[in-house]
Amino acid sequence: MLRRKAMKKNFVDRYAMELEQSRDLNNTIVHIDMDAFYAAVEMRDNPELKDKPIAVGSMSMLSTSNYYARRFGVRAAMPGFIAKRLCPQLIIVPPNFDKYRAVSTEVKEILADYDPNFLAMSLDEAYLNITKHLQERQNWPEDKRKYFIKTGNPLENDKPRKEVNKLREHERSISPLLFDDSPPDLQSQGNPLQGNSEEEDNPQTLQNSIVFGTSAEEVVKEIRFRIEQKTTLTASAGIAPNTMLAKVCSDKNKPNGQYQVLPNRQAVMDFIKDLPIRKVSGIGKVTEKMLKALGIITCTELYQQRALLSLLFSETSWHHFLHISLGLGSTHLARDGERKSMSVERTFSEISKAEEQYNLCQELCSELAQDLQKEGLKVLYFNVVFLDFFNF
DNA sequence: GCGGATCAC
């Protein structure tokens, strides 16, 4: 009996073994994330804002803040009036979504060159599978990987600002976002934006152009370079064998940085080891708290407690946890399916009068009707629901 | 199958 127990793997470890067996390290997934996107666009287009703490949103809710404001603790999803208490000089800019959409389109045009099936998660975030691009790129001639450099407005860069003064003398970034807390990332090897004068033996540099290599890292540097040249905005990126890791990576050297987890098991495990589970997309506040109550903070602890978790949680949940603890994730980008639902909602202060409730509902219904018609859908159902709700 | 809870952005 004892021997059987010792030899026979339980169902949790059996599944872990299966997962390990089918670990796929053959894809190169990239996660691109624009830095402080809305705030960066506003700063780019309004020089008045460039050396000030700003946030985009309203007194009720902020979408994002620039890095200056973040130093005061001003964060996305924070009410504006709270942010104002943390940072009285904070400038709150109302959002210009049409403009952000237009910039986003410009970025997407670049991304499509590397993966026509890239997956946009929002206006400022996307996943790419560059596996195929990398293969093709290996025998590309240099001139297909060569880009000319547009330098920033010298008047702007000469403007004495606290942040800028801390940068290297030969800093030539055209972006308003390179702050002192910007990671050194690209500055080491041939970042075109650094205009490194030591590279004068390189004819490419003299001609104000840059050639990117054929590795994944080089591809992503090229993508970020092109984004900055085209939009004057910076992006951060993560490179990894799956989406879960790529997403975590893109956060690591933010802003204006990138990070790669190499496609071998040891590199993945080293990266995962002390990673707080909260960093993983899909693990939110509530799950974090539940797992914390079990003494689980890091991915290593998540793996160590796999047996307990399989008893406490649903099958889909502990399977998900086991995936994370082994550093596994999607290796292909699921095509964006059709929309499954459409809704409108509003937060309001207490309403006791029936008539006001009715009017609000009427308003929501008519908004939803418009949205539905935009996509050419039937406006039949909810009228029935609406009338039914009010016993009409 | 529905509604609440959770999550991402």
Place this chain on the structure above:
DNA sequence: TATGGTGATCCGC
């Protein structure tokens, strides 16, 4: 003065 809106998924009932 003041803490959002949209879409998706999972789970318990």
